Amino acid sequence: MEVTNAPLSPESDPDLAVGLALVRKARRVRLIETLKVGVVWFALLALLTFGLLQLRFDPPYIVQNAYFVLRGVWTTIWVSVVSIFIASVLALFGALGRLSRNPIAQGISSFYISVIRGTPLLIQIYLIYNGLPQLGQQLKLLGYPQLAQLLTLDAFQAGVLALSLNYGAYMTEIFRAGLQAVGHGQYEAAAALGMTRWQMLRRIILPQAIRVIIPDVGNQFIAMQKDSALVSVMGVWEITFRATRLARKDAKFIEMLLVAAALYWILTIVSSWLQSRLEKRMAHAYER
Amino acid sequence: MHTNGNPIVRVQNLHKWFGLLHVLRGISLEVYPQEVVVIIGRSGSGKSTFLRCLNLLEEPTSGRIEIDGVAVEATDGELLPESRARIRDLRLKTGMVFQDFNVFPHKTALENVIEGPVVVKGVPKDQAVEKGRELLRKVGLLDKQDVHPIRLSGGQKQRIAIARALAMEPKVMLFDEPTSALDPELIGEVLAVMKDLAREGTTMMIVTHEMGFAHEVADRVIYMEAGMLVEEGPPDQIFTCPKDPRTSQFLARIIESGRLV
Numbered sequence: 299m300e301v302t303n304a305p306l307s308p309e310s311d312p313d314l315a316v317g318l319a320l321v322r323k324a325r326r327v328r329l330i331e332t333l334k335v336g337v338v339w340f341a342l343l344a345l346l347t348f349g350l351l352q353l354r355f356d357p358p359y360i361v362q363n364a365y366f367v368l369r370g371v372w373t374t375i376w377v378s379v380v381s382i383f384i385a386s387v388l389a390l391f392g393a394l395g396r397l398s399r400n401p402i403a404q405g406i407s408s409f410y411i412s413v414i415r416g417t418p419l420l421i422q423i424y425l426i427y428n429g430l431p432q433l434g435q436q437l438k439l440l441g442y443p444q445l446a447q448l449l450t451l452d453a454f455q456a457g458v459l460a461l462s463l464n465y466g467a468y469m470t471e472i473f474r475a476g477l478q479a480v481g482h483g484q485y486e487a488a489a490a491l492g493m494t495r496w497q498m499l500r501r502i503i504l505p506q507a508i509r510v511i512i513p514d515v516g517n518q519f520i521a522m523q524k525d526s527a528l529v530s531v532m533g534v535w536e537i538t539f540r541a542t543r544l545a546r547k548d549a550k551f552i553e554m555l556l557v558a559a560a561l562y563w564i565l566t567i568v569s570s571w572l573q574s575r576l577e578k579r580m581a582h583a584y585e586r
Numbered sequence: 587m588h589t590n591g592n593p594i595v596r597v598q599n600l601h602k603w604f605g606l607l608h609v610l611r612g613i614s615l616e617v618y619p620q621e622v623v624v625i626i627g628r629s630g631s632g633k634s635t636f637l638r639c640l641n642l643l644e645e646p647t648s649g650r651i652e653i654d655g656v657a658v659e660a661t662d663g664e665l666l667p668e669s670r671a672r673i674r675d676l677r678l679k680t681g682m683v684f685q686d687f688n689v690f691p692h693k694t695a696l697e698n699v700i701e702g703p704v705v706v707k708g709v710p711k712d713q714a715v716e717k718g719r720e721l722l723r724k725v726g727l728l729d730k731q732d733v734h735p736i737r738l739s740g741g742q743k744q745r746i747a748i749a750r751a752l753a754m755e756p757k758v759m760l761f762d763e764p765t766s767a768l769d770p771e772l773i774g775e776v777l778a779v780m781k782d783l784a785r786e787g788t789t790m791m792i793v794t795h796e797m798g799f800a801h802e803v804a805d806r807v808i809y810m811e812a813g814m815l816v817e818e819g820p821p822d823q824i825f826t827c828p829k830d831p832r833t834s835q836f837l838a839r840i841i842e843s844g845r846l847v
Contacts, residue, residue: 486643487688487747491702491754492677501705505692584691584736 350552360553363544367557370537371565377454377526377536381461382519386473388466393473394499407470414467420528422464427456427532457529461522469518476511477503509580516573520566527562537561594619594757594789595640600649602635602813603663609635610646611813617758620787624800624821627810628836633793634685636810637762640791641680642673653679654757678706681751685763687743689735695722695746696731702754714753721749725779741772745779752783759783761792797840801825809833 308315351357395407414422434449451459480503488498530539541558545551593616602610609632617623625633638644640651642658650659656676658669665673690698699718703709709717722728725745735743744764751759761780765773777799784790784803794800800807800821807824809817809832817830828834 481688483684483686483688484690487682487684487690487750489643490641490677490680490682490684491750492674492706493702494674497705501701502690506690509692584734 356550356553359548359550360557363550363554364557366544367537367540367554367561370535370540371561373534373536374523374526374562374565377457377461377529377534378519378523381458381465381526382515382522384458384462385465385469385518385522386515388462389469389473392466392470393477396470396474397477411467411470414464419460419464419525420531423456423460423528423531426451426460427453430456453529453532453534456532457526457534461526461529464525465518465522469515472511472514472518473507476507476514479510480506509584512577512580513573516569516576519573520569523565523569524562527558591619593617594654595791596650596652597640598650598652600636600639600651601647602632602639602644603647609813610639613649613813613815615808615815617789617791619789621805622784622788622790622792622803623806623808624792624794624804625808625810626794626797626800626836627816631810632813633810634762637682637760637791637793640758640760641677641682643682651676678754679757680760681754681756681758682760683744683747683751683762683764685766687735687740687747687767689743689746689750691735694732694734695727695738698735698746699749699753702750707754718749718753721752722746724752724782725749726775739772740768741775744768744776748776748779748783757789759788759790761790761794763793763795765794765796795840797825797837809836811836 308318347355392407392410395403396411398404398407430449430451434446437443437449438446484502484506485498488502493501526536527538530536530542533539537558541554545554595615595617597613597615600610600613601608611632613636615623625636627633635644639646640653645665646660647663648661650657652658653676656672656679658672658676659666660669690701693701696715696718699721700709700711700714703714703717704711719728719731722731725748727742727745727749730738730742730746735746738746748764764780765776768776773796777796780790780792780799781803792800792804802821804821806818807821808815809824809828809830811832817824817828817833819829824833825837828837
């Protein structure tokens with residue numbers, strides 16, 4: 299709560315002066331606590347570094363080769379951004395299917411969710427990257443070369459498709475909860491105005507649901523940045539692929555994997571920060 | 587008393603079941619243009635369900651509803667297929683004001699009011715804005731046009747909801763206990779807007795517990811009990827010498843609680 303009565307000042311109002319002093323003190327205490335936690339973090343990192351240095355850890359190698367791994371950050375971000383976007387669209391339709399009374403929509407949606415959630419992401423990646431082209435070969439023999447081409451994806455496309463399908467299934471529940479969080483009265487008010495289901499969804503329900511959904515989608519995005527490491531198995535030149543490639547060549551596993559880990563860590567910290575800013579911006583209509 | 591020609595609302599033998607509960611038991615009613623009909627009765631008598639059936643927020647189990655030439659019909663718990671296609675047409679004939687306001691929280695007051703005309707009717711935005719501002723002025727909230735509902739009081743929200751419904755230029759306004767969720771000191775401002783509408787000749791059907799208001803604005807008062815229309819008549823007659831013992835019993839209880847002022 300902010301103080302709205304402008305003429306009040308600490309000089310004229312002793313209560314306000316006391317209150318302000320208390321708030322300042324509480325803030326100071328919190329700051330000191332945060333600083334202490336920071337010191338512990340620093341100590342843990344120092345301890346880890348010291349231990350590693352005792353075991354022939356090779357910092358100069360990191361300095362020389364970090365840039366090679368760093369260049370994969372862009373690919374990791376790109377794969378994740380495209381995938382979270384497609385996954386959100388899939389999740390929206392998945393959620394609409396789940397909430398629909400149409401048995402076909404319900405069937406497709408629940409089948410999709412069950413299959414994807416019941417199988418490992420790594421298997422899905424292999425199926426899409428290696429399995430689909432095999433089917434494509436057969437289709438080619440049957441005389442459908444265009445279909446065969448459609449099923450043969452490059453590593454990037456296959457990675458994005460796998461991540462999108464996988465996260466879309468998990469995020470269906472998030473979108474379903476978001477749609478259901480919008481009060482029944484909002485549906486009724488929109489219906490009473492004569493809106494079609496689509497108008498209702500687009501103009502009234504989704505804008506309100508998105509506010510509920512955004513934090514969870516943000517968490518999924520952060521998780522996906524790390525799961526995107528799995529697409530390295532197909533040779534997409536992202537962080538993990540680049541790091542393990544050098545690590546194998548020069549037998550510098552600790553060095554390169556720590557670089558990769560640090561980059562993911564930084565990515566998630568930046569993403570969390572962006573997420574909280576976005577949430578604040580979207581709260582605008584709901585601030586008194 | 588009905589000098590305004592043909593009825594604009596015509597309900598025939600309306601039934602509604604909720605599971606094993608027979609909520610509406612054969613309601614037939616005609617409402618004439620410019621008429622203000624107030625429906626009273628205790629909680630659970632089916633008043634709200636009846637009103638919500640009129641714009642198909644509840645699907646009737648059986649019976650026929652016709653509003654300004656648009657008719658829907660249900661039998662055996664199902665709307666006839668051609669009736670289903672007319673649900674939106676019927677809703678465009680009615681404007682509804684809810685007990686809980688149901689204003690759109692992500693839109694400003696003005697955006698709430700122009701949403702229907704722009705999105706549903708395809709009215710050009712500048713025209714809708716002009717009309718919307720006019721309606722906001724009418725409900726006394728022009729100065730709040732750019733404010734989001736969270737910063738408005740319940741009475742202000744409800745007046746916006748009224749303006750939003752009016753913006754669609756409905757043939758009949760349906761009010762479902764419009765002041766029941768309001769703090770006592772905010773009820774007056776909403777009733778005042780409704781009185782203005784009545785004076786201007788808006789056709790209205792109102793479910794309310796505000797007996798003084800009913801007495802003042804109604805052309806016809808209907809007492810409902812157990813899903814049936816028990817008695818109807820001009821307010822003076824219903825409130826001073828009801829014919830049915832059930833009506834007088836209900837009114838006696840209301841007077842005891844001090845609400846008939």
